[in-house]
Amino acid sequence: MNTAPIAHGGSIVNLMADDERASELKRFSRDLGSITLSAAAAYDLELLMNGAFSPLTGFMGRDDYDVVLSRMRLQNDCLWPLPVCLPISAIQAQQIEPGQSLALRDVEGFMLAVLHVWDIWPIDKKREAQQIFCSRDVRHPGVRRLLESDADYYVGGPVEGIQLPLHAAFKSLRNTPMEMRQRFKKLGWRRIVGYQPQGPMHRAEFEMTLRVMAQTKACLLLHPVITTAMPGDIDNHTRIHCYLAAGKNYPANMMQLNLMPFAMRMAGPREALLQAIIQKNYGCTHVIVEPDHASPKPDADGLPFYRKEAAAEMVASLCHELGIEIVACEEMQYVVEEDVYLPASEVPTGVRTRHINNDEFHSKLRNSRKIPEWFTFPEVIDVIQQAYPPRHKQGFTLFFTGLSGAGKSTIARILYARLLEMRSRPVTLLDGDIVRRNLSSELGFSKEHRDLNVKRIGFVASEITKNRGIAICAPIAPYSSTRKYIRRIIEQYGGFIEIYVATPLAVCESRDRKGLYAKARAGLIREFTGVSDPYEAPEAPEVCIDTTDMTPDEAVQEVLLYMERSGYMR
Ligand code: ADP
Numbered sequence: 297m298n299t300a301p302i303a304h305g306g307s308i309v310n311l312m313a314d315d316e317r318a319s320e321l322k323r324f325s326r327d328l329g330s331i332t333l334s335a336a337a338a339y340d341l342e343l344l345m346n347g348a349f350s351p352l353t354g355f356m357g358r359d360d361y362d363v364v365l366s367r368m369r370l371q372n373d374c375l376w377p378l379p380v381c382l383p384i385s386a387i388q389a390q391q392i393e394p395g396q397s398l399a400l401r402d403v404e405g406f407m408l409a410v411l412h413v414w415d416i417w418p419i420d421k422k423r424e425a426q427q428i429f430c431s432r433d434v435r436h437p438g439v440r441r442l443l444e445s446d447a448d449y450y451v452g453g454p455v456e457g458i459q460l461p462l463h464a465a466f467k468s469l470r471n472t473p474m475e476m477r478q479r480f481k482k483l484g485w486r487r488i489v490g491y492q493p494q495g496p497m498h499r500a501e502f503e504m505t506l507r508v509m510a511q512t513k514a515c516l517l518l519h520p521v522i523t524t525a526m527p528g529d530i531d532n533h534t535r536i537h538c539y540l541a542a543g544k545n546y547p548a549n550m551m552q553l554n555l556m557p558f559a560m561r562m563a564g565p566r567e568a569l570l571q572a573i574i575q576k577n578y579g580c581t582h583v584i585v586e587p588d589h590a591s592p593k594p595d596a597d598g599l600p601f602y603r604k605e606a607a608a609e610m611v612a613s614l615c616h617e618l619g620i621e622i623v624a625c626e627e628m629q630y631v632v633e634e635d636v637y638l639p640a641s642e643v644p645t646g647v648r649t650r651h652i653n654n655d656e657f658h659s660k661l662r663n664s665r666k667i668p669e670w671f672t673f674p675e676v677i678d679v680i681q682q683a684y685p686p687r688h689k690q691g692f693t694l695f696f697t698g699l700s701g702a703g704k705s706t707i708a709r710i711l712y713a714r715l716l717e718m719r720s721r722p723v724t725l726l727d728g729d730i731v732r733r734n735l736s737s738e739l740g741f742s743k744e745h746r747d748l749n750v751k752r753i754g755f756v757a758s759e760i761t762k763n764r765g766i767a768i769c770a771p772i773a774p775y776s777s778t779r780k781y782i783r784r785i786i787e788q789y790g791g792f793i794e795i796y797v798a799t800p801l802a803v804c805e806s807r808d809r810k811g812l813y814a815k816a817r818a819g820l821i822r823e824f825t826g827v828s829d830p831y832e833a834p835e836a837p838e839v840c841i842d843t844t845d846m847t848p849d850e851a852v853q854e855v856l857l858y859m860e861r862s863g864y865m866r
Pocket of ligand 1: 702703706707844847849
């Protein structure tokens with residue numbers, strides 16, 4: 297007897313073409329137009345093709361889209377809260393006609409599926425924002441993405457799948473609904489509660505899931521959404537390792553981990569409902585809905601976009617029709633004296649509770665402060681600290697900028713020797729000459745080429761920083777926007793220390809070490825920084841040094857003192 301819950305709309309749809317049809321489609325594709333899918337569209341396509349979006353058989357057409365917006369249903373009355381449409385630009389829309397077929401490709405050009413076009417229509421973005429997000433405020437990330445996107449049309453129609461999007465890592469954790477259902481059957485699991493953790497799974501979430509499992513007598517499907525990480529979040533690979541580490545604390549054979557490739561819209565209640573549908577399709581009988589489920593952070597005035605309980609209320613009001621039970625969980629609080637976690641409503645009055653919010657947690661991580669074990673399992677802390685080491689173990693870039701002759705290379709070279717002597721981490725000096733010889737040998741000295749040279753230095757420095765080394769760069773880097781860009785790419789991985797060597801032009805010119813100023817003044821060098829091209833001084837450099845009345849060793853000492861003060865040296 298098959299005890300698995302029925303899929304939404306009846307059964308799991310299978311959009312994958314068999315081998316013969318797939319070969320036929322590949323042959324046809326030579327004559328077809330193509331659409332290169334954005335990351336979000338590729339995730340939607342993956343859930344269509346793997347059956348998680350059952351009963352959808354492709355990207356929605358206009359009629360379904362309209363009813364979804366107004367009534368949260370498909371035309372056949374099946375509950376469906378959010379559009380699953382394929383956005384395209386106006387130029388692409390002009391080249392497509394109903395009846396045509398299109399190859400859907402990933403960014404590498406690999407063909408994943410064929411779309412048989414039924415409908416193409418312009419998006420009424422304000423209406424969609426209001427109906428889906430209940431807001432037109434661009435401070436809402438979903439609204440902003442929709443309103444600011446340059447895709448102004450949708451194209452809809454049935455899809456024939458050729459190949460699921462490729463994921464190189466954690467393949468064994470990327471199962472389709474059918475595979476998950478088979479696994480549950482094999483394990484003898486009849487009652488399964490689906491939970492989609494947002495963060496890296498701290499003790500509060502772990503204790504909450506244990507309580508829910510006991511209440512519902514169900515096993516757990518830990519089902520995190522793994523798509524594009526938000527800036528400031530823990531990166532996806534680290535998050536997955538956190539789930540693997542925290543997962544060891546569940547009783548044996550009571551938890552399965554699977555990764556869900558769902559492009560979050562942050563549509564609060566409607567999104568919670570869609571996630572319940574997805575969990576049901578994966579074979580869950582119960583679903584956990586948290587306070588503020590799938591909701592963005594409050595706006596700048598601290599006002600939430602949705603009520604805390606709105607998502608749970610929406611799913612609860614429709615769960616009979618959905619055929620899945622909802623478990624609306626409360627925030628858990630840590631009770632210090634008892635060393636236990638309790639739901640907020642069960643905490644006796646007068647007892648001491650403790651909490652670390654997400655911002656405090658990230659601040660502790662950034663500043664290498666201790667994360668207590670009552671908050672997170674030690675093995676999870678280990679995983680996080682391996683990925684986010686304390687500053688004295690992180691890589692960093694020392695980025696000198698200033699006019700020619702200001703003293704950048706002289707200071708950089710001495711600093712290089714001093715850091716090698718200290719042997720704290722591998723050090724690379726990306727000196728002007730070395731870079732021009734090896735990395736940018738084909739480049740000249742035009743504005744564009746000088747800028748490209750600086751960006752290349754920034755890229756190499758970011759790779760060195762990522763791998764926990766020290767990169768020392770000493771280009772003139774006169775343009776503020778380029779320096780900001782480099783700061784941004786490096787700060788993803790470690791420290792960026794901008795050192796403005798602010799020696800005045802007159803002093804640099806009087807030194808004229810390479811005779812370049814004389815040539816520039818004589819008009820022999822065009823676009824020379826400080827003479828015939830601007831130098832945009834940094835607004836807030838980490839270190840500022842004027843070498844007019846200073847020895848090179850004193851200048852180096854200034855930089856080392858900054859590194860010491862900021863925790864880079866231990
Ligand atoms: P840049 O790399 O900024 O073009 P260089 O380091 O090649 O500048 O040249 C700077 C010149 O200034 C060198 O001749 C150096 O000896 C001299 N100088 C004098 N005082 C200092 C100082 N405190 N720091 C660095 N260089 C100094």
